[in-house]
Amino acid sequence: MDIPRYWRLKDQRYRLQGKKCLDCGNLSFPPRLVCPKCKSRNYEKYFFIGKGTVYSHTTIYQAPDRFDHIAPYSVGLIDLEEGVRITAQFTDVPAEELKIGMKVEMVIRQIYEDGPKGPILYGYKFRPVISV
């Protein structure tokens, strides 16, 4: 059970909230307390739009316990338009159609259920761009 973790990360999982350094303008996702570029601790919240391109992808056949029931599923690295790369699952696309360079957008989907009696946990996944 990791409800506190999910509650704590809700702005990241639902709204792609990272940080913008007020001294050098560097954008971070996940949010960091220290700017990796200029080491400043002077930050404001920054919300990424959630559009990007596929940097790499994989389809997982042997999954960790918690994700075993949905295997095979696809996970990738996505280069967001703002210049930050994140890790996310893909949805609404067959594995064989995924390609490096494909345009994708963020949607909210179920990530996993925390056991039969636990909460259903949601967060970002990415799908091929269908909205214009």
Next chain:
Amino acid sequence: MRKVAIIGLGQTPVREHWESNLRDLGVTALRDAMDDAGVDTVDGVCVGNMLSGALSEQEHLGSLIVDYAGLDGVEGMKIEAACGSGAAAIRMAVKAVGSGLMDTVGVVGVEKLTEYSGKFSTAALATAADADYETTMGLSFVGINALLMRRYLYEYKYDKNDFSIFPINAHKNSIHNPNAMFRYEISEAQYAKSKHIAEPINLLDSSPIADGAAAVIVCAQENISQFKGKPISILACEVGTDTLALDNREDPLWLKGVERSVKKAYYLADVKPKDIDFFEVHDAFSIITALSLEASGFAERGEAIKFADKIGIGIKGGLPLTTGGGLKGRGHPVGATGVYQVVEAAKQLRGEVAKEVQIENNNIAMAQNIGGSGATVITTILKRIV
């Protein structure tokens, strides 16, 4: 800094050791290394281990192993750096002895990964990655390496089957290592039809989950005459780090942790890549062998496979790799692996491996242990003492 040497070696076979627990594996390797060195006690013990808490419900390994090894009252602590835990423990011993704080330190890397189902261990191994942003997205540890391999294939236009050169070589060598888990050859055809774990990584790209323990005794080089073991000099044992999460790296195909670690190690040892006679590379996955050869300065970027093909990575080649079978053929008991690598390299330098895999006229060896997807990298350079 005092010069530091390895004066004793010990290892258990890498297996699914259902009959042995962590402490018995660890104590066996440690006492074997102490017997090899000819010592009945040490000033301290460094235990390299990653998953004793998750998979054996046992932490506090330092005092546990000291207690069961019959070293009552000796200082012992566990060192953790994911799959780099073993060499990280050696690094701590080198610091302790090099600084003069201690004269003789036992290092034991120990791991048990077969207590639970493979899926449970897969989840535990994924704790090497970023729990909030990688693992909870469903990414397995194999998956992280698969992302690297996919991008590598895309950027450098290799055929996936070109990677078979590394596991085929590892298995060719592990046949002659009695402590290796897999003692049979594999073919290109078997590689090509091997099942996917996380596409494009297949089963024969992947080192197996296993149990085992390996140990070395580290002493001051000025004291080697006090021991009966055959000494090997540690010229360098240096650490480089990088971001924990793969997605936070601007250029994931360049392992900056490797570059940082080897730069320091080459400088301290006063050697260049061409001086290295053989290399115990961290072949947890075939792609990591390629990326390590490049960031370590052996091959140009994107050229690791061509380099391996050209120079020869077999026993008689220009740069023999994984002479004891590597992680792929020997098996990968994660927190023990870094110590197994150094034990193998030291045995090669001592001239104590099977004649089929003994490299003639070897003098300088390098072993590299990688934690996570390259977030902690420890490069050890060893030399014969003539």
